[in-house]
Amino acid sequence: MDIQSRKLAFIQAFLNLQSEEIIGQFEKLMKKAKNMDEENQFKPFSKEEMNERISRSEDDFNNKKFKTTSELLLKYER
Known part of the structure; x- marks a missing residue:
């Protein structure tokens, strides 16, 4: 089913809803x-x-506010 068909099916099902709670959700x-x-x-x-x-x-x-590649690799190898 392509996206347009799915949208139409969804809209049709949505229009048939009677519950305000579900519509609110x-x-x-x-x-x-x-x-x-x-x-x-x-x-x-x-x-x-x-x-x-x-x-x-x-x-x-x-x-000197930076980390070297080696420091970063060590941090994520753990």
Whole structure:
């Protein structure tokens, strides 16, 4: 069954529901799914944000605030 057929079958079943409780649960599920979708959307950095991140990273490196590859590998090998 393709996605369009599944959607139509779902809509038909939904329209036949009589329970307000079940409809409320579907509404909550849809709201949660929409929020998750919005959170997972990729939002590119602006030039200003990118430059700020670069500056912070360079400052961290100059102040020895970093971990080497070896340190990271040791941490995750355990």
